[in-house]
Amino acid sequence: MKLLRVRKDSYHDSVFLMLATQELKASGGVLDAVVAMGTDMNRELLSDMGFSGPDLDGAGPNDLVVAVEAGDAAKAEAAAARALELVDRKKSAAAASGGTGLARSGSLDAALGRLPGANLAVISLPGAYAAREARKALDRGLHVMLFSDNVPLEEEIALKRHASAKGLLVMGPDCGTAIVNGQPLCFANVVRRGTVGVAAASGTGLQEVTCLVDRYGAGISQAVGTGGRDLKNAAVGGRTMLLAVAALAADPATSVIVVISKPPAPDTALAVMEALSRSGKPCVVHLLGLKDPAVLGKPAANVHLASDLEDCARRAAALARGEPHRPVEWDLSEAEIERIVEREASGFAPAQRHLRGLYTGGTLADEALFLLQPLLGPVWSNNQTDPALVPPDPQVSTGHTIVDLGDDVFTVGRPHPMIDPSTRTDRLDKEAEDPSVAVLLLDLVLGYGSHPDPAGALAPRLEAARAKAAARGGRLSVVASVTGTPSDFQGLEDQKRKLEAAGAVVMPSNRQAARLAARILQKGAAR
């Protein structure tokens, strides 16, 4: 029984609607459900799913569409009513917050009327509209953080041209995190303020480094996100990165500059290196997966290349604290690591030979991939630079696999796995059925924007997976790291404890987690 309801003039943001969809699908008797705005794309999706009718044809992007398939008419009616109730609850919650503090306006201009001193617009609208609002914000002299993805490349270039003429920052598009003046923006952690200034083209890379800088006793002056295309695409040419570096160079509160990115377009890489050298400040650069450092030319004396995110944070913290850089292999002693490896590698069944990394952070997944490949041989991943190692079906793992669950293929109609843990727990259930899996490698990203209790969502499924392996006569080893600080609202220690109680080994960084996972696997293979 398929049922369709359209409510005119009732706009809601997509993340909220995706969460409502998830909740609806999880309720009893519902076979399938979609709660979405009536955009062309969604209407097409619904008609592919077999929903039709004049209501649907007449729906527009401002109209809410609820589509339910259920066992019988009564269940479908109940589910549709439930969907509208969910939507209304959000509305009334919003109205309540309007009464208690969150100031609201109907447009950017009206908002500026209420807040004439506004200096930053944070934009997370659908990509098709985001650039337009960003341009308006720039025209009114605001810096822009553009969280939205799916902003066309030409729009990004035009926006950044427009912005650099005015000296304004455009962070993004697809910029998930930043820390400006000590304030975490979008997905960001509460880190100590300090003198390390960060400019990063990768979201969770920025989060990992700022959290580790905090842990190593230094702090962050500013952390600017640029969006992934800023450096990678030659036509964008690193406009945001170059402006950020120049500003951090001139900022008296910044003593060390950190740059994190995937390998940039060659000319852009040289321009960034030149800007860093010109800054005169000590700089740390980490380019994930950079194969040939020669493309950067000879770094100036003030520019240090880091080998991974942890190394990047350690170097920056040491420079900020005026201490010499001491490379660290493990936070724990070698003996303790060996003891853990012994313990974890004992009890693998003969079939258990593979590693599976289930990541919510894209940069963290990349880092694990780049660290593991030299140690384990070929690693499959949807983030692979080698197309031969991209799994033909992203939903199915083979051999050693690192899955970036934040990839678009996993987020169609679903919120990002940092918000909604079910993408990962569903995949975890699948991996648990595979007797070849020996080690699971996980990240856990805390901070604003993320799920309030990601460890709590994972723990029962980890226990179930471990029980399944045990029932097959083996042992599933789970290694994780938590990106966060003690000030993050989820509670760093609490999250670690929950993972440990579920049988995971929690390492102090993504690098150490990946290295430990490799070592456990190697130990197991050697037996």
Add this chain to the structure above:
Amino acid sequence: MSAEPMNVKPVLGLFSGDLAVVNLGLEGFAETLAGRGVPTVQVDWKPPAGGRKDVIEALDAIARNPRVAEANAEALSRILAGKPTLVGIGTALDTVPGMARDLILHAGPPVAWKDMAGPLRGAVIGGLLYEGLASTPEEAQTLAASGKVRFEPCHHHSAVGPMAGVMTASMPVWIVENQAFGNRAYCTLNEGLGKVLRYGAYSREVLDRLRWMAERLAPVLAKALALRGPIDMKSLIAQVLQMGDEGHNRNRAGTSLVIRELAPHLALLDEPKEDISKVFSFLNGNDHFFLNLTMPSAKCTVDAALGIEASSVIATMARNGTEFGIRVSGLGERWFTGPASVVEGLYLPGFSAADAARDVGDSVITETSGIGGFAMAAAPAIVKFVGGTPEDALNVTRRMYEITVGENDAYRIPALDFRGTPTGIDVCKVVETGILPAINTGIAHREPGIGMVGAGLVKPPANCFTDAVLAFAEKYGN
């Protein structure tokens, strides 16, 4: 890549100042910042122009023309400079430009007899009977359909009319002059509630009242007004907003003020006591008497802003019961219309939405000038129309600031700390935000001859605003 000199000052300003954020999109981001004490405003965003690409492109093209903002500032300054002044009472034929014996003026955009809704048809029948052009309703209908009488909007003759808005040659009219610009506007005298011509009633009692108004009421008032001298309407309207009227659906304070203004002079007239007493009783018994003074005041005020090159300010809104229409300053006399809506309102005992005619009348000229629904926050006594609480009324007015060019400097709202009412509706802002003008209105019975059945709020059809934006972009887009 060469090292361009980079302007880092604005970014350093961001780094060294206090963060203040406008958030568009996920509300959680704003809640985080607000919770941390960062000044943050959440924009209740929805796709502009209902997501229509062609309309968004039109808005962008208009935004690229710097003349538009200048022209809108000019339109607003003309509206604010307006000085509507009641100067007298005349007969339509002698005073209203272009008025003729075979001409019937009506509310709203142009409409042919065959397309007229019940209340307007009834008022036309009543007008023809009143003028003696027909002797029975049937004759009147035949005449109306014959093409031997002409129908034109009041707005084409510097006039406005509430509800059906029918004005015929021998009716008395208020004359209000905008002394800042010298232009005048005209409106009939208000007949009261119940069975009245403007709601489409044409029975003997309706026609008798109209005759009494022309023969006794108007001459008496005209004489008193002559003794009193011109009345500054702007000052009266400013006062009524501080006395609980919003200038459209509540006119009790305004009507009282007019009685106060005229009473000393009425007392001096050499007229039969009974007539003067009846005039007082009529004014006292008709809370909406002041509406027909507010309307021409608003009309002559916004008329000064019609026809400014490149201005996207709405200079006219009006309904004829079949269609809702607007005119935009920079597009001159051209109407953009959409189907008239059903009014969402409260009904008099014995009536329901099933009895309601569609939205009708020129009284929306009050909203066009920045009062009426736009001043809802001034009228706590009628908050039932907008949701029931004074907070709802405040929110109606607050929302209107989002679609106007500026604020009134004379019309102010006590409950908003004497903030000026939102004034100068920008059609581009209406389409951009999807916020339609808030319009208060009365509700007529759908059948001619019955009269008023309720009052409420009406949502104008969105398409007339988008159509106007598309046409505006064609002429002024860059």
